Amino acid sequence: MPSHRTQMKIVGEILSTTMDTDSQDGTNITHLIRMANISHGRISTILGNLVSQGLLEQVDSKRSCKYKISSSGKEFLLAYKTFREFSEDFGLTI
Amino acid sequence: MEFLFEIVLNLIGFSVGVIIGVISYIGFKNTGSPTLFRLTIAFFAIGIGFGVLALGYIIDDAITHTGDINRGITTIGIAIQTIGYWFIAFSHTIKTFFPKSKYLRSVGVLPLFLVSFASVEHVIRAVSFILLVYGSIETMLSYLQGRKKSTLFVAVGLGLLGLGEFVSWYSFVFPESILYAISIVIKIGGLTSLGIPISRIPLQKVKFDPELKDDST
Numbered sequence: 001m002p003s004h005r006t007q008m009k010i011v012g013e014i015l016s017t018t019m020d021t022d023s024q025d026g027t028n029i030t031h032l033i034r035m036a037n038i039s040h041g042r043i044s045t046i047l048g049n050l051v052s053q054g055l056l057e058q059v060d061s062k063r064s065c066k067y068k069i070s071s072s073g074k075e076f077l078l079a080y081k082t083f084r085e086f087s088e089d090f091g092l093t094i
Numbered sequence: 095m096e097f098l099f100e101i102v103l104n105l106i107g108f109s110v111g112v113i114i115g116v117i118s119y120i121g122f123k124n125t126g127s128p129t130l131f132r133l134t135i136a137f138f139a140i141g142i143g144f145g146v147l148a149l150g151y152i153i154d155d156a157i158t159h160t161g162d163i164n165r166g167i168t169t170i171g172i173a174i175q176t177i178g179y180w181f182i183a184f185s186h187t188i189k190t191f192f193p194k195s196k197y198l199r200s201v202g203v204l205p206l207f208l209v210s211f212a213s214v215e216h217v218i219r220a221v222s223f224i225l226l227v228y229g230s231i232e233t234m235l236s237y238l239q240g241r242k243k244s245t246l247f248v249a250v251g252l253g254l255l256g257l258g259e260f261v262s263w264y265s266f267v268f269p270e271s272i273l274y275a276i277s278i279v280i281k282i283g284g285l286t287s288l289g290i291p292i293s294r295i296p297l298q299k300v301k302f303d304p305e306l307k308d309d310s311t
Binding site: 008076079080082083086087088089090091092093094 | 117125126129237244247248291
């Protein structure tokens with residue numbers, strides 16, 4: 001049975017994707033949608049929140065909107081991965 | 095001597111519970127995760143519950159000299175621990191039965207265990223036992239899915255805490271026996287087993303960032 005993904009897990013996947021493809025150009029939204037397996041409407045809201053919280057940086061691009069992980073985002077991702085393990089040790093999801 | 099033994103064991107329980115609670119709190123502050131928030135409450139409650147019991151023994155040993163811990167303090171200590179066990183069981187309930195409930199994920203239902211002392215202590219111990227067995231079974235099921243050794247330690251830890259509750263409940267039948275001390279030893283074993291996963295957390299790498307906001311609800 002497929003398990004329900006929490007908002008936190010989706011945020012973790014988005015940040016991981018931007019981290020994995022970390023470059024000056026940033027990651028475009030289509031790639032994020034594909035990697036995080038989420039609808040355009042939903043990811044737009046989440047990306048807006050992440051940018052407003054300083055975890056992602058919006059990169060100006062001629063063709064499309066791109067996103068790059070910030071230093072705060074990297075710290076958050078590290079904490080997320082650490083405490084995801086911690087929660088899983090208790091048989092729970094973060 | 096028996097008092098000293100119980101004071102030391104309850105203080106160990108207090109320490110282990112508070113340490114896991116603090117780590118969960120750091121995790122909550124860094125990620126804003128409701129799961130970690132519930133674990134924070136759970137382990138602070140378990141630690142404080144042990145602390146209250148230790149305090150009760152210390153007060154009787156140093157001040158009142160009645161030779162037995164005050165029944166009201168025992169009930170309060172166990173009730174606080176039960177709240178902790180309830181939050182662990184509650185987290186498993188959400189994961190299993192209400193994975194999409196935003197209300198339950200964010201708010202949490204306040205435990206309704208506020209009842210008068212008298213012989214309620216027995217009822218609370220029974221509730222604790224049920225909650226711990228439930229939490230242990232759910233964690234064991236998680237272990238069977240993921241096969242993580244540290245999850246097995248947590249499942250065994252919760253199981254030992256449940257067994258400790260059962261034995262301590264039985265100590266009412268044989269009040270002068272060593273059963274209560276044995277129950278505390280089993281509980282400490284359970285808390286130690288629960289504490290094993292936290293030894294792997296590289297906390298020095300995790301910075302405390304108060305600016306991070308919770309948007310997980």
